[in-house]
Amino acid sequence: MGSVSLKIGDGTARFRRATICSSFVNILMLISILTTNLFALYVFTSPPNQTLHHPSHKNISLISEHVSLILQQIQSSQKKLAQMEKQLLGYDNLDLSLPNIPSELKLFLNHHTLPLGKDSKTGITEMVSSVGHLCANSVDLLAQYMNYKVGFACPDDWNLAQKLILRGCEPLPRRRCFARSVPKLGLLNFPISLWKPVSDKIGSWTGLVCKSFECLDAKKIVSDCVGCFDLVNNGLEKQRWVRARGKNDFLIDDVLRLVSGGIKIGFDIGGGSGNFAAVMAEKNVTVITSTLNVDAPLNEFVAARGLFPMFLSSDQRFPFYDGIFDLVHTASGLGDGSRVEKMEFLMFDIDRVLRVGGLFWLDNYYCADDQRKKTITVLIERFGYKKLRWVVGEKVDSSGKGKPQVYLSAVLQKPVRG
Helix, strand or coil: CCCEEEEECCEEEEECCCCHHHHHHHHHHHHHHHHHHHHHHHHHHCCCCCCCCCCHHHHHHHHHHHHHHHHHHHHHHHHHHHHHHHHHHCHHHCCCCCCCCCHHHHHHHCCEECCCCCCCCCCCCEECCCCCHHHHHHHHHHHHHCCCCCCCECCCCHHHHHHHHHCCCCCCCCCCCECCCCCCCCCCCCCHHHHCCCCHHHCCCCCCCCCCHHHHHCCEEECCEECCCCCCCCHHHHCCCCCCCCCCCCCHHHHHCCCCCCCCEEEEECCCCCHHHHHHHCCCCEEEEECCCCCCCHHHHHHHCCCEEECCCCCCCCCCCCCCEEEEEECCCCCCCCCHHHHHHHHHHHHHHEEEEEEEEEEEEEECCHHHHHHHHHHHHHCCCEEEEEEEEEECCCCCCCCCEEEEEEEEECCCCC
């Protein structure tokens, strides 16, 4: 036998010529393997009533017991794994055997076999209905939500649906009932509808303290929505991103000039009454506004203006494909910084839906203290965005009283990553 060389990196590995001793060892090992296999074949093919007067009989019984125990452990592990998979899927966490579970919920959560059989790529044979994982923690409310007459009008329970969403039961299960019809009176054509009064009859006021937009204007629903429903007399909202009231206020025209290729479509997280989307619409930019009906029929109000509302919380994974938005805008949508991990999940999802070179506009983010300012700063810097605008400044509250509050405003550009 000759030598064999293998090129490994920059060196050469060589195998020495086989010796007579090594060949003998190889032959001996081959004979041993053949003998062992022949003996095993003889043992397992012998008649049951034949007694082997050999000490290996006890050893074979002992090995069989070990094999049985191993098989039992494998089966137990498989069952535990299947149970963990069901828990991760979420829908199987719901105990549908409870007596108060409506039949509609059971029917919705049934598995549906794929019409063409097993999928060759994924191996999936069934489809499961989408329902929030944490719905299992609010079974009573979920059962109430799914208790209706099929084919008839749905109960007037939008506030119940929102309560489930805020408890993490998102997405909600679909229902087979007709949503409550609300006459859309006084609607105007676009773009006149952007800054004209919206009728009180466009939405449902069930469960709300106020029953009109005039009542809402007299209240401070959230910090960034003071008089935001008065589209005629309150000129501040219409001029909010057109004329700066302080160094933290960026103008839309200035922001649009910061990015090459133009901005065509944007996403406003926690956009309230849709005023940002309205101003952007006047610049021929389409902005989707995510909002909940917290203390006001915000979704109906946004839609009546000819804008695009989405009824979802900021905790849900955004139902958009990767890298489709030229601009993502938010004010208080990042949360209060009490849970850094929660803000990280949200920032990563914002980064996901924002295209490369797109802008993330953090608009007057309230920094209650130095720790919150440090938290948001460290979080943003982790993503490596280019700081096109970055201003930290103080503002007095809307009443003009009290201690000035610190706000952060920034326009950041998403980088190219390898």
